[in-house]
Every structure is written in structure tokens, then in C-alpha cells.
Amino acid sequence: MFLHDVFPAKLIKIDLEAEDKEEAFEEMVDHFCQVERSNAREEILEALREREAKMSTGIHKGIAVPHGKIKAIDQVYGVLGVSRKGIDYDALDGEPVYLLFMILAPPGDSEKHLRILKRLAELLENPQFYMELLSQKEPQGAYGVICKYEDIFKSEE
Numbered sequence: 001m002f003l004h005d006v007f008p009a010k011l012i013k014i015d016l017e018a019e020d021k022e023e024a025f026e027e028m029v030d031h032f033c034q035v036e037r038s039n040a041r042e043e044i045l046e047a048l049r050e051r052e053a054k055m056s057t058g059i060h061k062g063i064a065v066p067h068g069k070i071k072a073i074d075q076v077y078g079v080l081g082v083s084r085k086g087i088d089y090d091a092l093d094g095e096p097v098y099l100l101f102m103i104l105a106p107p108g109d110s111e112k113h114l115r116i117l118k119r120l121a122e123l124l125e126n127p128q129f130y131m132e133l134l135s136q137k138e139p140q141g142a143y144g145v146i147c148k149y150e151d152i153f154k155s156e157e
Contacts, residue, residue, distance in 0.1 A: 003123070004147045006078035006103070006116055010035050012139035016083040016100070021052070021090060025066065028081045028102050040072035044104060058091025060124055065117065067103040076105045076112050080142060082134065099133055123149050 013031045018024035029044045038044075047068025051057065058064040064087075079102040086096025101120055105113040123129050129149045136142040 007080045009139040009143035012080045012142045014082045016081045020088045024087050028079045032079045056090050058089040062098045064097040064100045069107045070104050
């Protein structure tokens with residue numbers, strides 16, 4: 001499974017309005033629930049908060065990867081949120097977050113969840129990936145950037 005499967009254009013939200021982490025979680029979870037017609041909103045929010053209480057998932061300059069295990073879903077989903085103004089996220093470096101890669105996985109899918117986190121970490125090492133994602137104005141454009149950089153990464157393997 002590649003990131004373009006996990007983060008389809010329909011689950012990419014450009015121009016997040018959230019100003020802080022909690023608002024960002026709610027905005028992105030609401031987007032997921034609307035698109036996927038899921039009624040797991042509270043379970044997802046609780047899983048994200050529980051994981052975040054252990055340590056901030058604001059792990060890389062301007063980037064957060066909130067994630068959680070959700071009983072109400074049967075496959076791994078990703079929601080990408082792009083903020084123009086930055087989100088007060090309590091990130092490890094104390095800086096605002098502009099890209100949020102939310103990953104939701106069923107409890108029994110740890111291996112796939114970890115592979116996705118690893119692939120994402122590898123792509124995030126490329127500053128051009130970050131800059132191109134930030135510059136996108138439409139979900140389809142952001143999806144195209146994910147596909148482009150995955151192709152580049154695969155050709156380097």
C-alpha cells in the first residue's frame with residue numbers, strides 16, 4: 001500500500017481553518033466522517049487525543065502526523081490537512097504546523113500502519129515535497145504531489 005492509496009484527493013483538505021491542535025483534529029475528523037459517511041467521530045477524536053497525550057505528533061518542522069487505532073474502521077485511512085496560516089500544535093520544536101497527515105488504522109493492522117509511517121517519514125526528508133504540498137490550492141493538486149514524490153522515491157530504491 002502506497003501513500004496515494006491512503007491519502008486520496010477526496011480526503012485532502014486544503015486551507016484548514018483551525019488555529020490549534022484540537023480544532024485541527026475536529027476539522028479533519030469531520031471531513032473524514034462526511035466523506036466516508038462514518039459515525040465514528042467521537043471514537044476517532046478520542047484515539048487521536050489519547051495518542052497525543054503520550055507525546056506530541058508534531059514531529060518535523062511544520063509537520064504533524066496524528067494517528068490512532070479505531071475499532072469502527074476496517075482499513076487504513078489517511079486525511080491530509082494543509083494550513084496556510086499555521087496551527088498552534090504544541091509541536092516538539094515549538095513551531096506552528098502547516099501539514100497534518102492524520103492516519104487512522106484498525107487495531108489489528110499495526111504492520112501496515114508502521115509501513116505507512118515509515119514511507120511518509122522518508123518522503124518528508126525531502127524539503128521539496130513539503131514545499132510543493134504547501135503550494136497546492138486544490139486537493140487534486142496535493143494528491144498529484146504525493147504521487148509524483150512516491151514515483152521519485154520508488155525510482156531511487
